[in-house]
Structure formats: C-alpha cells, structure tokens
Amino acid sequence: MEELTRRLAAGLPAGAVVVDPDVTAAYRHDMAGFCAAGDPACLVFPQTVEQVQHVLRTASELRVPVVPQGARTGLSGGANAVAGCVLLSLVKMDRILELDPVNRIAVVEPGVVNAVLSRAAAEHGLAYPPDPSSWESCTIGGNIGTGAGGLCCVKYGVTAEYVLGLDVVLADGRLLRTGRRTAKGVAGYDLTRLFVGSEGTLGVVVGAVLALRPAPAPQLVLAAEFPSTAAACAAVNAVTTAGFTPSLMELMDSVMIRAVNQLARMGLPEATKALLLVAFDGPEQRAELARVGELCRAAGATEVVPAEDQAESDLLLQARRLALTAMDTLGTTMVDDVAVPRSRMAEMLDGVAAIGERCGLTVGVCCHAGDGNTHPIVAFDAADPEQVVRARESFEAIMALGLELGGTITGEHGVGLLKREWLARELGETQLELQKQMKGLFDPLGILNPGKLF
Amino acid sequence: MEELTRRLAAGLPAGAVVVDPDVTAAYRHDMAGFCAAGDPACLVFPQTVEQVQHVLRTASELRVPVVPQGARTGLSGGANAVAGCVLLSLVKMDRILELDPVNRIAVVEPGVVNAVLSRAAAEHGLAYPPDPSSWESCTIGGNIGTGAGGLCCVKYGVTAEYVLGLDVVLADGRLLRTGRRTAKGVAGYDLTRLFVGSEGTLGVVVGAVLALRPAPAPQLVLAAEFPSTAAACAAVNAVTTAGFTPSLMELMDSVMIRAVNQLARMGLPEATKALLLVAFDGPEQRAELARVGELCRAAGATEVVPAEDQAESDLLLQARRLALTAMDTLGTTMVDDVAVPRSRMAEMLDGVAAIGERCGLTVGVCCHAGDGNTHPIVAFDAADPEQVVRARESFEAIMALGLELGGTITGEHGVGLLKREWLARELGETQLELQKQMKGLFDPLGILNPGKLF
Known part of the structure; x- marks a missing residue:
C-alpha cells in the first residue's frame, strides 16, 4: 500500500493522494441503500488526462482495483469503494x-x-x-x-x-x-x-x-387528479395515442403526494389517488394543454387544473422534484427504477401497491409516466432487522414484476451493486456471457470497478 | 461445396438454396462502385429465425463465410459476395x-x-x-x-x-x-x-x-439561390445559430442542379452556384420559413422562394431526391459520404471543387447541409483506365480533406469494402485494435462478412 501511494503521488499534484481514513470514508459510498462498500487504499484527485493515465498505469502494474467516481449521487452503488481500491475522483476535472x-x-x-x-x-x-x-x-x-x-x-x-x-x-x-x-x-x-x-x-x-x-420555451404544466393510478395511466396512454409529445409527463401516487405536502406544505390534493403532471414547451402549449385536459377528464380525472402562468408551473415541477427527498421523511428508503412498456404501467402500479400491502411497508411511487419508467420507493425502519428483510423482499418483488410485464430492472439508474444478481435474469445466459467477455476484453486484469454490473 | 448446399438445404424450404450462377451473379453486388465481389457458393433465402440459425450453424461447422444481404442498395460494398461464401438474403423475412x-x-x-x-x-x-x-x-x-x-x-x-x-x-x-x-x-x-x-x-x-x-405535418419547403456554396453554408450556420430546427436542410451545387434538370426538366435555376432547400413541419412553418428567408438574404441569397403550397414543396423535394440518379446520366459515378462539423462545410465544399478541378473530372455535390454531411459525386468514363485512376484519387482526396477538417469518412453509408483502408486513419491504432478484438469476440472463426469494415 505504501508503494501504491508513493507511486501514485509521483505523477499527481501535491495533496492529490489522500489516505486519511476520516476523509476517504466520506467517499466510500454513493446514495444507494443496501450496498456494501470496502475500505479504499486511497482517494486520488487527478486534474489532467495524463494524470488519470498515470493512475491507471500504476494500478495495472500493481494489480490494484480502481473505482471511478463523480459526485456520488448514484442510486445503485456503482461508485462504492471495493477493499484496497484506488478511489478515482474526477470532480477536479471540471472544465x-x-x-x-x-x-x-x-x-x-x-x-x-x-x-x-x-x-x-x-x-x-x-x-x-x-x-x-x-x-x-x-x-x-x-x-x-x-x-x-x-x-x-x-x-x-x-x-x-x-x-x-x-x-x-x-x-x-x-x-x-x-x-x-x-x-x-x-x-x-x-x-x-x-x-x-x-x-x-x-x-x-x-x-x-x-x-x-x-433551448425550448418554458414549460406550461397541467395537473390532473385521478381516482386511481390505473385511470391516470389510461390518460397517459390516451395522450400518447392521440399523437402528443409532452415535454414532461409525471405521475405521483397518494403516498408520494402526502410525503411532499408533509415536507414542504405544497398544498397538493391529498384525497386524490394519483396526480398526473403534463407539460408542453412548444408554441401551441395552451391549446395542447386544453386538449390533454379533455383526454384526462375522459379517462376519469376528477380535477384538471392547467397552470395559470410560469410561476404556477414551476411550483408544480418543484413539487415533483421534491418527491425523493420527501420520501426520506418517512424512513430509510430504497428507490427502485423499473421501466415497463407504457401500456403495462397500470398493471405495474397495481402490482406495486399489492407488494406494499403484502410486505406491510409504505411504498410510494413516482413515475416518468410518459416513458413507463416507475420509481417505487420503499420506506422502512433501518433499525428493525425484520423490516429491512421485508424492504429488500419488496424491492426485489418489484423488479420481478417489471420483468414479467416485459420491462427492465433499470430504466435510468444503472445496475451497480444493487441489481447485479438481477442482470442475469434480464439479459439471459447468452447475452450475459457476451457482456462478460466484453468486460474481459477491455479489462483483462479485472481492475476496473470490479464487482459492479456483474 | 456439394456438402455445403446439401446440408443447408436440409434445414431450409424447397427452393431456398440457389446455386445457379446466372441467378447468384445478380446478388453478388450492392450499388457501390470500385468494390470487388467474389463468386458465392450459393444464395439462400431463409424465412424464419430458426432457418437463419441453421445456416449459421452449418457455415460455422464447415468454416464457410456468410455474407448477409438486404435489398443491396448499399453504397460501400458491404453486401458484396466473397469467394465461396453463402449469400444470406433476408428479403423473404419481410413481415x-x-x-x-x-x-x-x-x-x-x-x-x-x-x-x-x-x-x-x-x-x-x-x-x-x-x-x-x-x-x-x-x-x-x-x-x-x-x-x-x-x-x-x-x-x-x-x-x-x-x-x-x-x-x-x-x-x-x-x-x-x-x-x-x-x-x-x-x-x-x-x-x-x-x-x-x-x-x-x-x-x-x-x-x-x-x-x-x-407523424409530423407535411413539410413546407423554401428554395434559396446563392452566388457560392460558401454563401449557402453561411446561411445554414445562420439558421442553426438562430435556434431553428428545420425538418430538412439540403444543398445542391450547380453541377447537381444541371444534372437534375437534364434528367427531369425540373426547371431548377441553372445560373445559380448553390441551391439551398430548407423545410419546416411544425405549426409555425410559414413564419419560420419567412425568418429563414431573411437569414438567407442576409447571407447573400439572390433569390428566396418559399413554396406556395404542398405540391410545390413536394416538387422541390423530388428534385433533391433525383440527385444521385441524375449524376448517373453524366457517366459512371462514385458517391462519397463525408461528414464534417457544420462550421467547416464551406471549406469542405471549396476543397471538393478544387479537387474536381485538379483531377479534371466532373464532381457534383449534394449535402444534408444541416448535418454537415456531404455527398460529393465523381462522374467519369469507366472505359477510360486513366479516368478511373483519377476518379479513385479524387474520391480519396475528398476523404482526406474530410478528416483534415475534423470530419468522418462516412456519415451514413458505412465502410464496407470501399473505405476499409481509410477506417484505420480515422479510428487510430488503439481503437482499431479494440474494434478488431471485438470482431474476434463475436466471430472467432472469421466467417461473418469477412473482409468488410477491416
């Protein structure tokens, strides 16, 4: 280890190799739950391409794993340290x-x-x-x-x-x-x-x-309340089938709505089962919102409220952007990221609700509804080992359901550590084998972020 | 060879294995010039996935090359037969x-x-x-x-x-x-x-x-005439920088204009050095065309004619779509496909004109101008060996110029046989080596379209 840090330091600026465990500890994790993180040998902050090359050359020669990192906001443990690794932070290459x-x-x-x-x-x-x-x-x-x-x-x-x-x-x-x-x-x-x-x-x-x-024009947002997530999904499909391309189409269930209100007193309608936000940013946005409003009503919306102006639109988007943070107020959370064909999203959300009931935990859902990309969020008490087990079970049941419905275990968060056991189920044997061979081709010594993905 | 066709036939429908050289000869080539084609062992027409699997299994066992084909409209020889191969036509899998x-x-x-x-x-x-x-x-x-x-x-x-x-x-x-x-x-x-x-x-x-x-709404097209290709390119950059996203932005030089007129009497303006077609398909298309017309005038356009209606728009698009065929009336043609950063397109076109002059051959150009994707077309007499050499030289000079300007040797036609010597120049040694290793990973026996790309 001393040889490692000495050799790394020889090609890096002063202070760019950090071994103080009080500092490196803060860099061991991204934002995913349930993901192990080892103790790194050191943390390095290169500032140039040549310095990164030096780090990789050194790591290859010494057969030391390298874990690249950005801001560690990831949600699948992809940036977590593995034991004895070089944590390679790229945050100082920010031009x-x-x-x-x-x-x-x-x-x-x-x-x-x-x-x-x-x-x-x-x-x-x-x-x-x-x-x-x-x-x-x-x-x-x-x-x-x-x-x-x-x-x-x-x-x-x-x-x-x-x-x-x-x-x-x-x-x-x-x-x-x-x-x-x-x-x-x-x-x-x-x-x-x-x-x-x-x-x-x-x-x-x-x-x-x-x-x-x-740059598109600012979005104008419409909020529609539905008596069920299924009705909201029907509206999503109606909007898509009618040929609209909204700039945003987001769905929040009642758990999520209450959580956001609790956090930020946004005054979202708590009695509703599903809130759908639809936005347009084109020159005909007012007319488009009006027609989408009609489609929402036809799908069973109980309230349809187009934003009066930009400020109201921004407020609605802010409410949506608070969703993840809001769920954190309900306990420790696990954020899932299952995408299904848009036409199966209603089944997905009904299934997620059933999983939540079965495991006896709070599960809130927000969706990039226009893409069929759901984020079921399981909230639980991390101090209660039994709840932890159930949280993990429900998290996995959600992925299984997504695959059953023709979906994917990850729409946008990645596999990392969190879902690597599930990757094989989605890819199948032939593809998994090919993917591992490709990994071997680029990384014959297995030093690049080992244990992630596969 | 008899073993090959016998074994192939065992897993394919009656008549799906063709060995008659009069028939197979027609399938040896795509539409690229200057590309060799070998004599295939046979031509097969599978109708199901299982039948394709049978063909590949058989070919692997017998170490016979397989060349997959569609309609053979390609322009780089990628679908050309190699000696002794199975030509695998997919045209009967058309559902x-x-x-x-x-x-x-x-x-x-x-x-x-x-x-x-x-x-x-x-x-x-x-x-x-x-x-x-x-x-x-x-x-x-x-x-x-x-x-x-x-x-x-x-x-x-x-x-x-x-x-x-x-x-x-x-x-x-x-x-x-x-x-x-x-x-x-x-x-x-x-x-x-x-x-x-x-x-x-x-x-x-x-x-x-x-x-x-x-489906977008029908396009409305504007035609603008310029005193030079450089002026037309300046207009393209002005339209882009102003934030417009046309549904089409095509440029034809004077050689191409005359060729199209000769073929189809379209009445395109022969005195002009460059004709730019710009189209929009959104709800504000009329207003957008008007503003783009102003930008064209500011860039030096001598005539700016927005189409009156759909029929006129269609006619202009038809003229553009005739370009390749029209060039064929001037002799044998070689179609190049060099894309450069949009900002370098004027230099590219000036350089192409200089190359044409230097080699003493007719070179016409049409461009997907909005993408910086140029199609210089060299016309020559294939019966004159000396012209053939010069055509080949100018074709290559055009690629060299594209690379010099930060472009690529192929924007959309592919590498095939035609440009494989040039691929290494574009990719560099490190990438070329990795790409070849990937080929080896998927095709360890080297039976899949050998000699193409690399």
Whole structure:
C-alpha cells in the first residue's frame, strides 16, 4: 500500500493522494441503500488526462482495483469503494473546454456538474436536456457512466442520445478517443455508446463531446387528479395515442403526494389517488394543454387544473422534484427504477401497491409516466432487522414484476451493486456471457470497478 | 461445396438454396462502385429465425463465410459476395410482426422495406423517420447494418436512434436478444447499438424493435439561390445559430442542379452556384420559413422562394431526391459520404471543387447541409483506365480533406469494402485494435462478412 501511494503521488499534484481514513470514508459510498462498500487504499484527485493515465498505469502494474467516481449521487452503488481500491475522483476535472453554438456541441471534462453545463448552454440559447433529479450536483461523467435519464426524457431522450464522442483512459493507461464531433457518423463499431452506462467497468471517461439543442420555451404544466393510478395511466396512454409529445409527463401516487405536502406544505390534493403532471414547451402549449385536459377528464380525472402562468408551473415541477427527498421523511428508503412498456404501467402500479400491502411497508411511487419508467420507493425502519428483510423482499418483488410485464430492472439508474444478481435474469445466459467477455476484453486484469454490473 | 448446399438445404424450404450462377451473379453486388465481389457458393433465402440459425450453424461447422444481404442498395460494398461464401438474403423475412401505437413501437423482420414500414406506421398516425434515398426499396435490416441516415436526420436523427432492441443470430447459430421494448433502459452494455452499423460482421439481425413517433405535418419547403456554396453554408450556420430546427436542410451545387434538370426538366435555376432547400413541419412553418428567408438574404441569397403550397414543396423535394440518379446520366459515378462539423462545410465544399478541378473530372455535390454531411459525386468514363485512376484519387482526396477538417469518412453509408483502408486513419491504432478484438469476440472463426469494415 505504501508503494501504491508513493507511486501514485509521483505523477499527481501535491495533496492529490489522500489516505486519511476520516476523509476517504466520506467517499466510500454513493446514495444507494443496501450496498456494501470496502475500505479504499486511497482517494486520488487527478486534474489532467495524463494524470488519470498515470493512475491507471500504476494500478495495472500493481494489480490494484480502481473505482471511478463523480459526485456520488448514484442510486445503485456503482461508485462504492471495493477493499484496497484506488478511489478515482474526477470532480477536479471540471472544465467546459468548448461550447460551440454553430455546431451545437460542448466539449467537457467529466467532473462538470450537469447544472453548470446547462446554464452555460443557456447563455447561448442552447440546452443540454438530460436532467436527472440530482442535476444540481451530479457530474456529466457520472451521468455517462450510469446512462442517466430525468424528467425531460419523454420528449428529449436520455444521456446516451447526447454523447457524440468520448475520451477514455483504458485499464492499461492508454487513451482511447471514440466517436466524433460531427452530427452523423458510422465509421466502425459504436464504442461511444458502449461506454455510456458501463459504470466505469470498461474504462475511465476523461472527456466528452456532447450534443446540445436549441433551448425550448418554458414549460406550461397541467395537473390532473385521478381516482386511481390505473385511470391516470389510461390518460397517459390516451395522450400518447392521440399523437402528443409532452415535454414532461409525471405521475405521483397518494403516498408520494402526502410525503411532499408533509415536507414542504405544497398544498397538493391529498384525497386524490394519483396526480398526473403534463407539460408542453412548444408554441401551441395552451391549446395542447386544453386538449390533454379533455383526454384526462375522459379517462376519469376528477380535477384538471392547467397552470395559470410560469410561476404556477414551476411550483408544480418543484413539487415533483421534491418527491425523493420527501420520501426520506418517512424512513430509510430504497428507490427502485423499473421501466415497463407504457401500456403495462397500470398493471405495474397495481402490482406495486399489492407488494406494499403484502410486505406491510409504505411504498410510494413516482413515475416518468410518459416513458413507463416507475420509481417505487420503499420506506422502512433501518433499525428493525425484520423490516429491512421485508424492504429488500419488496424491492426485489418489484423488479420481478417489471420483468414479467416485459420491462427492465433499470430504466435510468444503472445496475451497480444493487441489481447485479438481477442482470442475469434480464439479459439471459447468452447475452450475459457476451457482456462478460466484453468486460474481459477491455479489462483483462479485472481492475476496473470490479464487482459492479456483474 | 456439394456438402455445403446439401446440408443447408436440409434445414431450409424447397427452393431456398440457389446455386445457379446466372441467378447468384445478380446478388453478388450492392450499388457501390470500385468494390470487388467474389463468386458465392450459393444464395439462400431463409424465412424464419430458426432457418437463419441453421445456416449459421452449418457455415460455422464447415468454416464457410456468410455474407448477409438486404435489398443491396448499399453504397460501400458491404453486401458484396466473397469467394465461396453463402449469400444470406433476408428479403423473404419481410413481415411487420407488431405495430403498437400505445407504446409507439414496431417489431419487424429484417427484410421489411423501409417505405412499407413507413406507410404502415402512417396508418396509425405514426412515422418511422429514417429515410435514406433508397427508402422505396431498401430494407430495415440493411438500414440497421449500415446505420443509414437520410434527409430527415437534421431534425429526427439516424437509424441508430430508432432501434430499441434486436434479435441477432450469432456466428455459431445461437440467438441473442438485445435491448428492450421499453422507452428507457440501461441494464448492461448497449449491445443493440453495437450491432447498428456493424455491417453483418458481428451477427445477423433477424428481428428489430423500432421506435416510432407521431407523424409530423407535411413539410413546407423554401428554395434559396446563392452566388457560392460558401454563401449557402453561411446561411445554414445562420439558421442553426438562430435556434431553428428545420425538418430538412439540403444543398445542391450547380453541377447537381444541371444534372437534375437534364434528367427531369425540373426547371431548377441553372445560373445559380448553390441551391439551398430548407423545410419546416411544425405549426409555425410559414413564419419560420419567412425568418429563414431573411437569414438567407442576409447571407447573400439572390433569390428566396418559399413554396406556395404542398405540391410545390413536394416538387422541390423530388428534385433533391433525383440527385444521385441524375449524376448517373453524366457517366459512371462514385458517391462519397463525408461528414464534417457544420462550421467547416464551406471549406469542405471549396476543397471538393478544387479537387474536381485538379483531377479534371466532373464532381457534383449534394449535402444534408444541416448535418454537415456531404455527398460529393465523381462522374467519369469507366472505359477510360486513366479516368478511373483519377476518379479513385479524387474520391480519396475528398476523404482526406474530410478528416483534415475534423470530419468522418462516412456519415451514413458505412465502410464496407470501399473505405476499409481509410477506417484505420480515422479510428487510430488503439481503437482499431479494440474494434478488431471485438470482431474476434463475436466471430472467432472469421466467417461473418469477412473482409468488410477491416
């Protein structure tokens, strides 16, 4: 271990190698529950590509595992330390290197915070759409590692769709440049996309060329109350089938509504079983909201309230963005992330409610409803071992249900440690074997974030 | 060879194995020039996934190369036969298995023709956007294999963005199912995207889950004439920088304009140096066209003519769609496909003109200008060996220029046989080596479309 830190320090700035366990302890975890974390050998903060190459070369030579990290806002344990590893924090590589309005691209280092990039783009009338809940603190590198989504996806897609090219330091320290700076390109296999969502198991992203798009107009939001989650899902399907493309379509169940009110006194309607928020950002947003309001009523909505203005719209979005934090007030939480075909979402939510009843725990749900991406959140008392077991059981029952309905165990949070036993069930034997072989190809010594994904 | 055809026939329908050289000869080539094609051992037409598995198993056992084919409209020789191969035509697997308006997906076999799917989607008010020039005849499997683009990409993106999941028969005959039917999903490495654009070198696509989107309104087109291609490019950049997202932005140079007029008497303005077509399909299309017209004038346009109605718009689009065919009237043609950053397109076009002059051949250009994707087309007399050499030289000079300007050797046509020597120059040593290793992982015996890409 002394050799490791000595050799790392030789190629890094003063103070960039941290061994103090009081400090490194704070970096052992991301935000996932139920995920083990080992004690790292050290924590390093490189500031340049060459320094990251030095770290990887050293780790390869000494056969020491490397765990890359961003802001550790992940929800699947993908950034958790493994015993004896080098925790490789990219947060000090946080420069926006280019912002090019003519080509609508940004070139960034991995530690740039999502919101910082979004604001820089806005200054040029542009937007970087992916907006995970943690967008004020999460980094672009972490977004790429997990394949992060957000509220915007129903209209603007996920992180993967905005990554044109990557600079990646490979396990042996070589620098790989993938992809392109052009709008289109099909030269060879798409390695860029392979790295997105690979959770640091194939290489360390040290730079990215990202696509930007014109900034949309501010969203106008409609809130509709439903007597059941099924009725709200029917409205979602009606809106989709009618050919609308809202900029946001979010669903919160009654547990979630009460939790948000409790946290922030938002005055959300507590008697309702499901609150659907639908937004548009195009020039016909008022007319679209009116027609969507009619579809909601036809699907059984008891109240349909289009926001009067921007301030009201922002308040509704703020309520939705508080959902995860609000659930934390009800106990320790486990956030699931199951996406199903949009047409099966009603079954999914009924099933989640049944699972909650069966396990006797509070389960609240918010959904990126337009994408069929559900976030059932199990709240429990972590001090009660019996509740912990039931929480874990219900968490897994939710994934099993998602697979049964033709869905995926993770829509946008990733596999990490939390779901690796479930990955095989989703992928099947043939694909799992191929994926492991690909991991072996990029990381023959097995030093890159070992134990994650697989 | 007799053993091969006997064993293939044992698992295929009567008549599905063709050895008659008069027939197979017609299937040896796609539409690329300058690409060698060997004599196949046979041509097979499987109708089911199991039959494709049988073909691959047999080929693996006998170590016989397999070349998958769709409609052979490709422009890089990717579907060309290699000596002694099994030509595996997927055109008889042409069923649309599902078209689901609630989830906005289609599930198709690989031999479905692009236009057939587009029309089927239109019946549900939906669209499958990717629209390569050959869309009336090319197949979805071929589109996936090459990563096809089209005119729509500037607003709606390329084939890759519409492929959610794939069924792939691996070299050894195993069936791999990748991806998902959900809108979002990040479970494991993105193998789906890896297969898109892989030109049949990693596996044979036998089924696809495709994303659909609401059908846009008909496009309204504006035509603007410029005194130089550079002025037209300046207009393109002005339109982009101003935050517009046209549904189409195409540029034709004077050679191309004259060729189209010659072929179809379209009455395009022959005195102009560059014709820019810009279209919008949103509710504010008239207003957008007006503002884009002003930007064109400011960039030096000598004429700006917004189409009066749909019929006029369609005529302009038809003129653009005739470009490739029109060039064929000037001689044998080589179609290049170099994409550069949008901001460098003017330099690219000036450079192409200089190359044309230097080599003394006619070079016309049409561009998907909104994407910086240029199609310089070299016309020459194939009976004159000296012209053939010069055509080849200019074709390569065009790629070299594209790379110099930060572009790619192929925006949407693929590498195939035509550009494989150039792939290494674009990818660099590290990436090329990794890509070859990935090929080896999926195809250890090297039977899948050997000699293509690499």
